[in-house]
Amino acid sequence: MAADLDPIDARILDILQQDAGLSVAEVAERVGLSASPCWRRIKRLEDAGLIVRRVTLLDAEKLGLDFEVYAIVKLNLPSRDNLNQFEQAVHAWPEVVQCATITGREDYVLRIVTRDMHAFDLFLRDKLLSLGIVSDCESHIVTRGVKNATALPLNLITPHLGQGS
Template sequence: MAQELDAVDARILDIIQHDAGLSVAEIADRVGLSSSPCWRRIKRMEEAGFITGRVTLLDNKSLGLNFEVLASVKLALPSRENLEAFERMVRDWQEVVECMTVTGAVDYMIHIVTTDMHAYDNFLRDKLLGSALVSDVQSRIVIRVAKRTTALPLDLVEDVRKSSST
């Protein structure tokens, strides 16, 4: 790790990854700092790349986006050019909320969120299978989400564990 994180940095990261809407003063109060040093730590972590952005999480069900699919995608020819072309295509598809290159019998796992089975069928036919790059798609419909979080397990970060134990 280029820059080390201490226990206070980790606490700040944990707080903002659970609620990015808090003010610097609220964060500072929770970690026992005044606002200025807390703000400097946050700025340093942004500049170091530990913090890459802040977002508001939305509830897909409340918005009528009730249909989720995990799809395994195999490319017809997984060359460097085709991998890059597929990844460019996927970035433009708003239904795809995650796309990961994986090991094994397929090339990608993608997470699709849409309104219903018919909308997914259209996405599958028109976009995924409509691309000459794709040779096979195996779809897994999400029945229930047992856990969903964007929070990273900061207790596993080596530098944080060292500074917490001293």
């Protein structure tokens, strides 16, 4: 579908990535359409699966959830059963906000958000290590976030969008 994006579709996606709370009328005004055609385009983009969902981003620090850790996890044996068991467990743990399989010696990288070091230690002991299938977990505590973007770089597939749209 990326090849089918015209400049207006790309602009709509870029605008919604920046602020999904805008009304259709506000998005339409920014892209130079009336509300009905803009709504139809947004609906088509949703139906095509390009818009997966709309969310609200929260301030972790103000909520007291600013202790962030990247954990590199290696399983005892990366068998299909162990991979499935681990991934099912990860889905049930609210502290894990991102999880990805990775190449190399380790199997997963997790982004974990908790209140503090004590809460992370409890997570590590009571959840991650208690699975019994983790052979190693290397934790990296984030001391300062430098960039935390949520928007995809649409200018890589639609160069006319430009930087900073």
